[in-house]
Amino acid sequence: MQALLSLPSSLHGHSPIALLSPKGVARKEEKKEQNQQLKWRKRTLEHLAPPLMAAILTLSSPVLCFEKPALASEGARLFQKACIGCHDMGGNILQPGATLFMEDLQRNGVSSEEEIYNVTYYGKRRMPGFGEKCSPRGQCTFGPRLQDDEIKMLAEFVRTQAELGWPKIESYGD
Numbered sequence: 001m002q003a004l005l006s007l008p009s010s011l012h013g014h015s016p017i018a019l020l021s022p023k024g025v026a027r028k029e030e031k032k033e034q035n036q037q038l039k040w041r042k043r044t045l046e047h048l049a050p051p052l053m054a055a056i057l058t059l060s061s062p063v064l065c066f067e068k069p070a071l072a073s074e075g076a077r078l079f080q081k082a083c084i085g086c087h088d089m090g091g092n093i094l095q096p097g098a099t100l101f102m103e104d105l106q107r108n109g110v111s112s113e114e115e116i117y118n119v120t121y122y123g124k125r126r127m128p129g130f131g132e133k134c135s136p137r138g139q140c141t142f143g144p145r146l147q148d149d150e151i152k153m154l155a156e157f158v159r160t161q162a163e164l165g166w167p168k169i170e171s172y173g174d
């Protein structure tokens, strides 16, 4: 087969192998057909290219809207860094009635993103504030403060997690 294919084209028709061996002829025919098919496929691909591109663009557009999960994973990362010590899996080790589950958030009037932001920024009773302008000092974390946009991502993350019933954070990947 290989040998047959590598024969110079002028010899093709007269190749003794091809003439004598029906198998060789059959193979040659097969090859021709394949070539034909390839050509045809190439042509169809060329024709299909614009609609294909359109389809690919349509299919990939949700990818462009993946801002949310990206945000969520950044929020998850921050949460694991700053909040998990007291709020592992959305709980509250210092105050069982003030978990980050929707029921508690609602009862305590902290269920909107804005309210979660404020609690996280300024703190509340035994919850330390993480905002850069948090005061008085005693109400604020002794650890590093967070940027406003980081607190915003945290608030969004906490609110989303509460809505979903606190699924495992690992599911966000990193």
Ligand code: HEC
Residues within 6 Å of the ligand: 079, 082, 083, 084, 085, 086, 087, 092, 094, 095, 097, 098, 099, 100, 101, 104, 105, 106, 108, 110, 116, 119, 120, 124, 125, 126, 127, 128, 130, 154, 155, 158
């Ligand atoms: C040192 C422990 C501690 C850390 C760290 C901590 N919290 Fe808290 N958090 C608390 C306590 C205690 C409360 C309850 C405050 C209250 O209402 O008296 C609370 C309450 C909250 C609430 C309101 C919950 C409710 O049901 O009323 C939110 C939202 C919250 N924390 C978010 C965060 C976020 C986000 C972080 C990380 C940036 C964080 N917390 C870090 C201790 C902590």
